[in-house]
Amino acid sequence: MSKPTETVPGLEPGETIERTARFLPKFGPDGLIPAIVSDAKSGNVLMFAHMNADALAATLASGFAHFWSRSRGRLWKKGEESGNLLKVRDVRTDCDQDVIWIVADVEGDGVACHTGATSCFYRRVTQSSTSGTVLEHVALPRPTGRG
Amino acid sequence: MSKPTETVPGLEPGETIERTARFLPKFGPDGLIPAIVSDAKSGNVLMFAHMNADALAATLASGFAHFWSRSRGRLWKKGEESGNLLKVRDVRTDCDQDVIWIVADVEGDGVACHTGATSCFYRRVTQSSTSGTVLEHVALPRPTGRG
Numbered sequence: 001m002s003k004p005t006e007t008v009p010g011l012e013p014g015e016t017i018e019r020t021a022r023f024l025p026k027f028g029p030d031g032l033i034p035a036i037v038s039d040a041k042s043g044n045v046l047m048f049a050h051m052n053a054d055a056l057a058a059t060l061a062s063g064f065a066h067f068w069s070r071s072r073g074r075l076w077k078k079g080e081e082s083g084n085l086l087k088v089r090d091v092r093t094d095c096d097q098d099v100i101w102i103v104a105d106v107e108g109d110g111v112a113c114h115t116g117a118t119s120c121f122y123r124r125v126t127q128s129s130t131s132g133t134v135l136e137h138v139a140l141p142r143p144t145g146r147g
Numbered sequence: 148m149s150k151p152t153e154t155v156p157g158l159e160p161g162e163t164i165e166r167t168a169r170f171l172p173k174f175g176p177d178g179l180i181p182a183i184v185s186d187a188k189s190g191n192v193l194m195f196a197h198m199n200a201d202a203l204a205a206t207l208a209s210g211f212a213h214f215w216s217r218s219r220g221r222l223w224k225k226g227e228e229s230g231n232l233l234k235v236r237d238v239r240t241d242c243d244q245d246v247i248w249i250v251a252d253v254e255g256d257g258v259a260c261h262t263g264a265t266s267c268f269y270r271r272v273t274q275s276s277t278s279g280t281v282l283e284h285v286a287l288p289r290p291t292g293r294g
Binding site for chain 2: 018019020021022023034036038042043044045047048060090091092093094095096099100101113114115117120121122123124125126127133134135136137138
């Protein structure tokens with residue numbers, strides 16, 4: 001949500017973060033910005049991670065999604081080991097410029113999740129009459145058009 | 148990303164956060180979990196916000212997306228003022244159960260962003276030969292099937 005009165009460095013007087021054509025990504029106090037990745041073909045959300053400024057710059061420069069691995073404390077080219085690189089088709093930012101949305105094709109095996117699932121979001125939160133709120137494993141369809 | 152050796156409260160011995168059918172959403176130190184909302188019809192990412200436990204519970208109970216408004220410091224039923232409620236069609240969580248993905252229909256005017264845009268992600272990050280990295284305003288298509 002926006003705070004219209006917030007002063008954003010880099011804006012000219014009269015400009016707002018919502019309307020400017022300047023790319024002024026807002027990194028958090030930890031130097032990170034959230035990044036959503038969705039599949040160019042299916043529209044499914046594939047994964048969610050964080051970028052620091054270097055990861056964002058590497059993503060824009062290379063056309064492949066890079067993140068900051070918080071667990072490993074280093075720049076992380078997604079798929080660098082598995083071959084399941086994320087080929088960037090579109091990069092968006094939101095009204096407040098504090099989130100990045102990447103639309104991508106998954107290369108290699110078409111798998112985005114470390115579990116081997118197509119998407120990290122392979123479980124539905126659902127209500128069970130006996131067990132309350134539980135997770136249901138749902139296989140997301142493989143994107144069409146993959147050879 | 149997972150930390151397979153991490154002990155997660157609520158798991159039985161031998162269970163992993165990736166495979167369990169137990170819903171054990173992992174809220175951050177601030178009590179919040181990130182939530183992505185995408186459009187059930189178009190697949191576009193509409194918005195990104197945060198939920199606390201109350202917002203998540205209210206979302207599951209009511210079928211309408213609720214968030215924690217960090218700027219207002221209160222539970223926020225999205226669209227409560229505009230009428231552009233988010234009718235929940237599907238709720239997913241990811242491998243680590245630290246992100247929520249909501250698939251929703253936007254009621255009212257079909258507008259998810261406070262700027263009046265269909266989606267908050269109405270700007271493309273693009274390279275200009277003269278200006279470097281800039282934002283291009285792109286009208287996301289209105290979902291089909293809306294009356």
